[in-house]
Amino acid sequence: MTANPNKKRSDDTWALVDYYLQPISSYFEMDGVSEICINRFDDVYVERFGKMEPVAAKFDSEETLATALKQIANALGQVCDQNTHPILDARLKDGSRVCGVLFPTAPLGTCISIRVFPKTRLNAQDLLEKGSYSEEMLEYFRVATMVRSNMLVSGGTGSGKTTLLNVLSSFIPTEDRVITVEDTLELQVDVENLVALEAPQVRRMAKDAQNVNMERLIRTTLRMKPTRIIVGEIRDAGAAVAFLLGINTGHSGTCSTIHANSPVDALIRMQTLIAGEGSLPFDVVQQQVRSNLHVLIQAESTPNHGKRVVEIVELREGEPTSLWRWDYVKGVHQLDEQALSESVVLAKAKRFGIESTLI
Missing domain, CATH: 3.30.450.90 (Beta-Lactamase)
Incomplete structure (x- = not known):
């Protein structure tokens, strides 16, 4: 040879x-x-x-x-x-x-x-043992993934957003076809039917060639018969618009990350990015984002306890409802039992016949 x-x-x-x-x-x-x-x-x-x-x-x-x-x-x-x-x-x-x-x-x-790329991958159980989230929160992640919720993980640099995407992806059924889109390959998705696309910032190319950006790759995935789309990070208006197009055209179970200081800030940033692109009025953008996103997860590197999921929010008829919050004083996750009892994700799981200790 x-x-x-x-x-x-x-x-x-x-x-x-x-x-x-x-x-x-x-x-x-x-x-x-x-x-x-x-x-x-x-x-x-x-x-x-x-x-x-x-x-x-x-x-x-x-x-x-x-x-x-x-x-x-x-x-x-x-x-x-x-x-x-x-x-x-x-x-x-x-x-x-x-x-x-x-x-x-x-x-x-x-x-x-x-x-540095970790020598050993932290799985869902590892993060549970480290206290990143509680057993109930992890079960909620599983159920939300199974019912194909569209989820957005927000946080600062180094807060563990990509690691949480890996945790969510670990609950994806093995028969699903998953397409990932990143500017730099980081995701570790364990499914057999997997396509990974990468859009680095500047390629060295021949004259008249074009760089392939995140927006173009996200739009490309829509023609590749994905069951689920995972976008490494939404950084700009083009990627945000393409992400909205994906979740608004029947590609449920789509996940991504975004830099923001809270779930509400993440929601506002998504809306602002898309509205700034200029093709849709803000009220239309707001309605489409809030009706097609289901779960917001906030990650943070806390001063005394390391990386934690500090809030999980559901969008109910477009309005954010907090289910879990991190108590910075007590150093524990606090559950709003009333809010969880009215969870639209758990209600959907019940309709689908998905068993859970939370139901």
Whole structure:
């Protein structure tokens, strides 16, 4: 069999990435490391077991660090240069997520933040044992997924939004056809009938070629016979509009994440993004978003208890109703029993004949 020259070229390119990242290579294998933050070539911090601390590792020079970032872009067929594309959002071969900025856009020197891909995946039970949510909340996630609720997970950077998407996806029936759309591959969905699409920010392409963005990929999924669509993150108006199109055209069971400080803020941000695109009046946008989204989940990295689901909200006739809230003083999840007894998700499960300890 003839060797594939493209594969060899790819292997050689990643070998160069490994070479340039040697100063921090040990941290990728170290237990508990979640982030590697390179402020400049001689200033490196590592987050381990949730605590960020400076480390002795350093690169030889600004030029060496800048070359490392450019080499990552090269390995992925992306563009990263000082003049036109000084910012890189990308991933390493092992799945670790990279965000880097070249000098002089970063005036103190090229900086890179790496979210280390976990060696072992945290499953639903692991997060339960860590206290991220209660047993009742986990059961609610299962039921909401089974009845094909459209769900939006909100929170800040590093709050565990993607991990929660993985938890929700773990309850998807094995016979479902799932299509994921991300700007950088992170999701780990365990179904056999799976298609993964990726839309990196800037590809290195031939003249007149077009970059494929999140909006285009989400719209593409609608023609690929998905049972469910999972969107890694809604960042802009185009992606928000396409997401709404998906949940408004019969593709129930769709999930995504968005940056927001609360479930209500997430709802407002979705509405604002879509209305800002300009094709629909705000009142129409509000009605469509609120009638097609069913569950909002807020994630947060709390000061004293780590990553927690701090609120679960149902939309009932467009109005948000809180079921669970995190009590920051007592450090426990508080259930509104009356609100849960009137849950539209549980009522739907009962109609479908889905058994649950919550019913």
